[in-house]
Amino acid sequence: MIELEQVSFRYPEGEAILKEVSFRLNPEERVVLLGANGCGKSSLLKLIDGLLDPTGGEIRYQGEALSASRLRQREFARHFRRDVGMVFQSPEAMLFNATVAEEIAYGPERLGMPEPTAVARRWAERLQLEKYLATPPYRLSGGEKQRLALACVLACQPRLLLLDEPTANLDPRATGWLVDFLLDQQGLTTLVTTQNLSLATELGQRALILGEDGRLLYDGPLDDALTDTDLLWRANLAHAHRHVHADGTEHRHVHAHGDWG
Amino acid sequence: MKDRLLLSVWLVAVVGITFIHDPLWLGGLLTAALLLAGRATPTLLKRALIAIALVNIAVSLGFVLSASLAGEPWGLFVLRLNLRVLLLTFLTLWLARHLDLVRAVDFSRSLQFVVVLALGQIKTFQRLLTDYRMAFRSRSLGRPDLATRARSAGRQAGALLEKAELQATEVNLGMRSRGFFDDRT
Numbered sequence: 001m002i003e004l005e006q007v008s009f010r011y012p013e014g015e016a017i018l019k020e021v022s023f024r025l026n027p028e029e030r031v032v033l034l035g036a037n038g039c040g041k042s043s044l045l046k047l048i049d050g051l052l053d054p055t056g057g058e059i060r061y062q063g064e065a066l067s068a069s070r071l072r073q074r075e076f077a078r079h080f081r082r083d084v085g086m087v088f089q090s091p092e093a094m095l096f097n098a099t100v101a102e103e104i105a106y107g108p109e110r111l112g113m114p115e116p117t118a119v120a121r122r123w124a125e126r127l128q129l130e131k132y133l134a135t136p137p138y139r140l141s142g143g144e145k146q147r148l149a150l151a152c153v154l155a156c157q158p159r160l161l162l163l164d165e166p167t168a169n170l171d172p173r174a175t176g177w178l179v180d181f182l183l184d185q186q187g188l189t190t191l192v193t194t195q196n197l198s199l200a201t202e203l204g205q206r207a208l209i210l211g212e213d214g215r216l217l218y219d220g221p222l223d224d225a226l227t228d229t230d231l232l233w234r235a236n237l238a239h240a241h242r243h244v245h246a247d248g249t250e251h252r253h254v255h256a257h258g259d260w261g
Numbered sequence: 262m263k264d265r266l267l268l269s270v271w272l273v274a275v276v277g278i279t280f281i282h283d284p285l286w287l288g289g290l291l292t293a294a295l296l297l298a299g300r301a302t303p304t305l306l307k308r309a310l311i312a313i314a315l316v317n318i319a320v321s322l323g324f325v326l327s328a329s330l331a332g333e334p335w336g337l338f339v340l341r342l343n344l345r346v347l348l349l350t351f352l353t354l355w356l357a358r359h360l361d362l363v364r365a366v367d368f369s370r371s372l373q374f375v376v377v378l379a380l381g382q383i384k385t386f387q388r389l390l391t392d393y394r395m396a397f398r399s400r401s402l403g404r405p406d407l408a409t410r411a412r413s414a415g416r417q418a419g420a421l422l423e424k425a426e427l428q429a430t431e432v433n434l435g436m437r438s439r440g441f442f443d444d445r446t
Binding site: 046049051052077078081085086088090092093094095096097098106107110111136137138152153 | 363364367373374377378380381384385428431432434435436437438439440441
C-alpha cells in the first residue's frame with residue numbers, strides 16, 4: 001500500500017531527523033510506530049501523508065512515487081486524500097469549519113460522496129458528538145476535538161489511517177473507548193505513533209521503532225520488541241531508576257513495560 | 262440573519278462616525294450608545310477606556326505639545342479624537358458581545374474558514390496567556406518589580422509569537438491533509 005525506500009528528511013537549516021528509513025505498510029495491518037520524543041515520528045507520518053517531501057529516498061503509494069508535483073494533480077490528490085487520512089497530535093490544526101456538522105461533512109463533500117450531511121450525522125453519532133452538531137469546533141474540549149478530528153477523517157472512508165499520539169489529549173476512559181473503536185474498524189490499515197507501550201500492545205501487531213538518531217531500529221512483531229529490553233533501552237523507551245530496599249540495600253530497575261506515555 | 266444585520270449596522274456606524282466632526286454629535290451618540298447598552302455599560306466602558314488609554318493619552322499629549330509650540334488651538338481636536346475613538350471602541354466591544362461572527366459571515370465559506378481559524382487561535386492563545394500569567398505569579402513571592410514584569414512580558418510575547426508561527430504551520434499541514442488546497446494550487 002505504502003512503501004518507503006531509504007527515506008531521509010531534514011527541515012531546512014536543521015539537522016537530519018530521519019535517516020534512510022525503509023518499510024512497507026500492507027493492507028489491513030495494525031502497526032505502531034514507537035520512539036522517544038523528537039525522534040521524528042510525527043515527521044514520518046507527515047511524509048507518508050504527502051505533507052512533507054523527503055530530502056532523500058522515495059515514498060511510493062500503490063506503486064507510484066509520492067511527490068509534491070504528483071499531489072498537485074487533482075485526480076491523484078483526490079484519490080490519495082480519500083485513501084489516506086491523518087489525525088494530528090493537535091486536532092485544532094485540522095478544524096476550520098463553522099460547526100461540527102460542517103466539519104465532518106467537509107471531506108465527503110469535497111470527495112463528491114453522496115449525502116455528506118447524512119454521513120456527517122452518522123459519524124457524529126458513532127463518535128458521540130451528535131449533541132454538538134451545531135457547535136463551532138473551537139468550543140469543544142480537547143477529547144471532543146480529538147474525536148471530531150477522527151470523525152472528519154473516518155467519514156472519508158480511508159484505507160490507511162495515520163494517528164499521531166492519539167491519546168495525548170484523552171483521559172483513561174476516552175483512551176479505552178478509542179482503542180475499542182479502532183479495533184472494531186474493519187479493513188483499515190492503521191499506523192499509530194506513541195510512546196505508550198501499553199497502548200501499543202492494544203493497538204498494534206507489528207512495531208516500527210525509531211531510534212533517537214532518526215534510523216529505524218526495529219521492524220517486526222510487537223511482542224518480540226517488547227521483550228527486548230536492550231532494544232527498548234537503545235530507543236529510549238525503557239527507563240531505569242534506583243530502588244531502595246527496607247534493609248538499606250539498593251539496586252537499579254529497568255522498566256520496559258509501563259504506562260508512562 | 263440577525264448577525265449579518267448587526268455586522269452591517271456596525272460597519273455603517275463605523276464609516277458614518279468617521280464623517281462626524283462635531284463633538285456635540287459625537288458626545289450625543291456616545292451617550293446614546295451608553296444608554297442603549299443597558300446593564301453592560303459599566304463593564305464595556307471600563308474595557309474600552311483601558312483599551313484606548315495608552316494610545317489616546319500619547320497621541321493627545323503629542324498633539325497638545327506640537328499645537329502649543331505652533332501657537333495653534335488644540336482643545337477641539339483632542340476632544341473630537343477622544344470622543345470618536347471611545348465611541349468606536351465601545352461600539353466594537355458591544356458588537357463583540359452580541360455578534361456571532363461565524364454566522365455573520367456565512368455568505369462566504371472562505372471568510373468563514375478564516376474567522377473560525379482566527380477564533381480558534383484566539384481561544385488557544387487566551388488559555389496560554391492565562392497559563393503564563395499564573396505561572397509567573399506562582400513563581401513570584403510578592404509583586405515583582407517593573408523590570409521583572411517587563412522582562413516576563415517580553416518573554417511571553419516572544420513565546421506566543423513562536424507558538425503562533427508553529428501553529429500556523431501545523432494548521433496549514435492539517436488543512437492540506439484534508440485536501441483543502443487541492444483545487445487551489
